[in-house]
Amino acid sequence: MATHEKISELLDANPDILRLLVDSETLSDARSRMFGYLNECEDKVRRADCLLHPLEKKNTRDCITVFKSIISESNEHKTKHSCLDTLWKLAAEHWRRQEWPEVTDAFLVEMKHLFKGVIGLSGIYSKSGICKREVPAFMQLEGREAAVVRSELLNVKADQYAGFIHKNGYRTGLDDEVVRRRQEHRQRILQALGATEQDWTNYRWQFKHRFRDADKIGEIIELSAEEKACIDAAMAQGIPCEITPFYLSLMDPDPKADGHRHDRSLRAQVIPNRIYLDKMLEARLLPKEELDFMHEMDTSPTDFVTRRYSQIAIVKPYLWCPQICIYCQRNWELAEDSCGKADPGIHNLAEAYEWFRANPGISEVLITGGDPLAVSNDKIASILQTFAEMKHIKRIRIGTRTLVTAPMRFDEELLAILRTYHRPPEQTITLVTHVQHPYEISQEMADAMRNIKSLGIDVYNQQVFTMQNCRKFETCFLRESLKGIGISPYYLFNLKGKEETADFKVPVARLLQEQKEEARLMPGLVRTDKPVFNVPTLGKNELNAWQDHEIIMILNDGSRIYEFYPWEKYMAPVNTYVYKDTPIYDFLRRLEALGENPDDYKTIWYYF
Template identity: 45%
Template sequence: MKRLTSYIFAPNPTIQNLLQDAASPKIGREYLIAYCNELVKVLNKDVKKLQSLEWALQMSCINTFRRIISLRSEKLSKFSTISLLWKLVRQQLEKLPPDLSVAFFEEIHHLIKGMRGQSGIYDELRYPQYMDYEGREAAILRSEQLDEMAKKSDSYVKKYLTGLEDEVVQKRIENKKRILKHFKAEEKDWLNYKWHLANVIRNSEQLRSLVQLTQAEIEAIDEAKKFALPFGITPYYVSLMDYEPDRRHDHAIRAQVIPPMNYVAVLAQKADSIDLSCDFMLERATSPVDLVTRRYPNIAILKPYNTCSQICVYCQRNWEIDDVLFPRALASRKKILQAIEWLKAHPSVTEVLVTGGDPLIMNDQRIEFVLSQLAQLKNIERIRIGSRAPVVLPFRITDKLMEVIAKYHQPGRREVALVTHFEHPYEISPESMHAVQQFRTRGMSVYNQTVYTIENSRKFELVALRKYLRLIGVDPYYTFNTKGKEETKSYRVPLARLQQEVKEEARLFPGLVRTDEPVYNVPRLGKNYVRAEQHHHLLSILPDGKRVYEFHPWEKNLSLADSFVDVDVPIYDYLNELERRGENIEDYKTIWYYF
């Protein structure tokens, strides 16, 4: 413990000395805040010693440190960072928290390094040569520098395969043949979405007859079934999996539908109250009437169908879904009409997101009924359909269905748009591209919402997804930080990694490619934009290295609303998992300085 304590204070022994001199954590806080204030004064006077970017980072680290040792942060996070640091300096080992880990020491070490202007981020970077020139000569040198940046980023993007590449297309043709042979089916069956719905894979025995599974995958699926947790995969989506279980390329696809054991264990404990304990977004508190959710002034959600053709493990609404293609998931006409009446009575709602579940799994007649009822409301100028069908069941997007949907898309009067959910470039296929183009060729926009998980968070992995989505006709719309649900812990990525991705990876590509907004979904309130620090603050660092954040409501500056405090996953643990997967952690070294 003494070695770790020396490690965190090594970049700035003054902090350790001040804590040593303090008779209590309270006095230690006063000493350190005074010290931080003095540092800021010095930095604002002397601008010659530090390069401007390092100066800005140093100021950010000082402000962050000052905030996490503040009394306000202590009360909001229910933890005292200053008390822990004070005890560490005194080596009061018996008073240290039992969950104290290396992750905490790494956080404090990097923060203190940053406070001294020693982040090391810019140490190996040479000052751009073009800055010493003017005119055309400067432009040529700058262009050469940009070429190098583009080559480097492109080398990362090329690591990630898509389903449009010849070798992958051929592999999936073989997968399809194997699946059809198993079901004693024909090509015409494969093209019929009803055949896929009738043959959804519902247990490990079925799945292992189509692709190889690890023992851990088999056990997790079996346990999920034992506790009646929703599980199902369409034959088409199985065809996107590689036959071998090494998850080299299909890791995101398998992780999307095969639950990890810790997910099953958590939900098994909540089996009797899953509908209450798993409502992370507190939708009960934002549903003014059955089937409707409203968090914003001009848009509401309508949920006429409460299941899907397959189940995503980290689904926001897993607490509402009983099972894949649950027979009683379809809302009655009476319930739908009651929801429509509510929308009619609230003319400020001009846009409706029809989602669920997956509404496109309903039959054409019921889809027609829902759309026709919405189209009768004069206040509705946009109907958004939320569906994963293009990704998991592209054959559902038939010409007949498109005739139904397209007639309600009336430029100048009413827009109909599709919002889908691709997670990884490996999900993109000729079939999903065709489904997307069914909408695009009829003048309707297609958008994508991505959940940022461990499965798509490697360097430039999300950039690859954006790039190929644009090429098949999909506009990136939102990237959601994985919700802090206990059961999806193994999917979560630190907020700092999402901020890093936006600044250091997405920013290198054209604006039309990086149109998605990174957000954190605040329970009950809605989306918090995380691109800028002004909408959230780092409050504290817990003994196990988890950061505690305060998120501001979207209506800040417009009306009064409470902020929301949430706990992230440790950066140190995340980096260890990336390293286990073969990543070079040096590529992620700036992650500590995104607050």
């Protein structure tokens, strides 16, 4: 529920809006007055004599656009909610001091920033929006003198990045101390399993000896009571929870040993949380097609094939992974490998191959699943040979997370297979992996990458932006660390909006902020990934492009409602997609609980 403090902050943020709402007899009257007021605000900011800084003017116009959107009747109809009605009632109750509408602090703080933003008082550049003293010194200079001063300012920005890395203790598995600790950890795991170093370097042994039992895992790493309870519950209910010995060796035995929880993201990847467990159990009561969040059934022209775009299609030759990510978008169709249902079988794959042969417009195939590198080398060779014989297939992608979970998978035999079928310029192989956090990078991954790059094969990374990797400059550090071992950042995904992933959710605004304020400080070759939102059925929506999405409502719990316009919008009248985001205020409180300073993220409210 809302606090009186936050209600007062909202209503004090813009006395003009307060007076307008109080004077309105009806909701219709309030809407008419609000549109008139916002038009006046826009006229003022476009006048030649407006003293606001041009950047503040741009932000003001953006805020006005958003405000008009959320009070429009069409968007109220679309979302079945009226933000304006809530504001109108709040204003009335402010004077009557009676019963407040059902709102949260998250809503009030969101609206407070919008109230300030429409009159140029965002506070981003100055408290007044009129920047005089705040203008960088080099703007008043010319030539070499300006260049020197500007260079000094850029040094400050570079130091800011280094300072956050140091303050938060961001590390990779390439640090000498981490390498040493992991080597010791590996010996404990080998001893517990009665295995040898030769076993450790065998990917088949890694797959066969995945950890599933909380007691066994607890003998290797310290588990919290909640982590243990969730693993036990997952096992009891048959919900996938498996960790390769190698990935377990990346986790810290004692996560509190040096004052940081370096492996927080690693644990969250594979150890179920309570929300996930509850929602997965509820989902079992639903028809399978209702679990298909991305509507892959609607884009599957034949079994084990998905096609959303004109020149590329997906084939899924194996529906299991050596290790399941908690937020997997395809968990609805994964089949336990031990029961024999993960393998589509030769006949079904033959039909998928025939579909590719019959569609010569497809020039690229993405081999995914599950993880296709969970199968034998013989099967990988067979799949690659089949596509190599299709002359219209110019590029073969392999989507795999084994570089993270079992990098020894890239043994000499697999490398020889890849060498055979990577034949530029006629046909190329590309690997697409999923490194989620800098702490997942290991010496073994770096060694595997050295061998892969020696074949001339490119490797790209797809990261999902979550609560576990969204701290200031955390993803920048991942990008830089990946480039250091030869992996290029490719996509930065907004998390799928599935209910079981609620514990991972980050507002769209934070992803945009990361791209504009943090990634922008990195050299171009490091920040090569694109921020995208995956629209069910229709595919990727580029978040940097405002014309591809807009905010259409703010709910009483502080959630922004977005409408996404798919990439086909100029080609066909396809349906749009409406999405409820996680409240920014709630997100900042979670960051604060992790030791972050919310003031470091203060501009987040103005990323739309």
